[in-house]
Amino acid sequence: MAKNIELDSYQKKLEEIKKAPEIRKMRAYSQHTVSNTYDHVFHVARMSHKIGKGLRLKVDEESMLRGAVLHDYYLYDFHQVPIGAYQHGTTHALTALNNAMERFELNEREKNIIYSHMWPLNLTHLPRCREAWIVTLADKICAFEEMILHRHYHESSEDS
Ligand SMILES: [Fe+2]
Ligand SMILES: [Fe+2]
Numbered sequence: 001m002a003k004n005i006e007l008d009s010y011q012k013k014l015e016e017i018k019k020a021p022e023i024r025k026m027r028a029y030s031q032h033t034v035s036n037t038y039d040h041v042f043h044v045a046r047m048s049h050k051i052g053k054g055l056r057l058k059v060d061e062e063s064m065l066r067g068a069v070l071h072d073y074y075l076y077d078f079h080q081v082p083i084g085a086y087q088h089g090t091t092h093a094l095t096a097l098n099n100a101m102e103r104f105e106l107n108e109r110e111k112n113i114i115y116s117h118m119w120p121l122n123l124t125h126l127p128r129c130r131e132a133w134i135v136t137l138a139d140k141i142c143a144f145e146e147m148i149l150h151r152h153y154h155e156s157s158e159d160s
Contacts, residue, residue: 010049010061017069018042018155022103029077032146035153037072040142042155044068047138048131057130060109064131067113070100071135093118093125 007015017023026038035043045068052059074095078088097114100106106114113135116127127133145151 010065013062013065014042014045017065023069025075026073029075030079031072032143033150035146039153039155040146041069041072043142043146043153044071044135044138047142048134051134051138057134059131059134063107063109064113064134066104066106067110067131068135068138070096070104070106070110071114071117071139072096073100073114075099089118089121093122 024038026041027036029037031037031040045065048064048068049061051057052061052064072092074092078085078092083091093115097111100114101111109129109131112128113132116122116125116132117136117139119125119127119136127136142153146153
């Protein structure tokens with residue numbers, strides 16, 4: 001007999017956003033050595049959820065999920081464009097925000113998560129809510145795992 005697994009609302013929202021064509025575009029761009037941008041942003045989304053749960057913080061789960069998934073929505077491969085690592089580091093949060101605002105209706109929390117995720121490199125882009133602090137921390141943990149530890153993270157392999 002098939003096991004009836006009921007997904008909680010966070011999982012349902014995650015599965016839903018994973019399938020969105022505009023989100024799946026991120027699979028075309030490589031990131032952090034071992035992942036593409038799609039894999040990376042879902043790594044960050046799941047890590048953010050884990051941090052929030054681990055610290056028993058009350059967060060707006062849906063905004064945190066959407067902000068985390070869109071935090072690197074800059075839509076280019078930075079290895080393929082004539083842009084230095086520092087310039088990419090300091091400009092891509094704003095590019096991601098502008099791209100995301102063109103395609104999605106975002107609330108202020110979601111905008112701040114995207115805009116501030118490179119803090120403190122972008123010193124003036126301050127995280128202004130709990131969710132933004134969590135995502136900027138999760139992004140650094142995931143980047144370390146992917147770039148330094150070369151730990152593979154493949155979200156897309158589940159359904160590609
Ligand atoms: Fe980023
Ligand atoms: Fe990132």
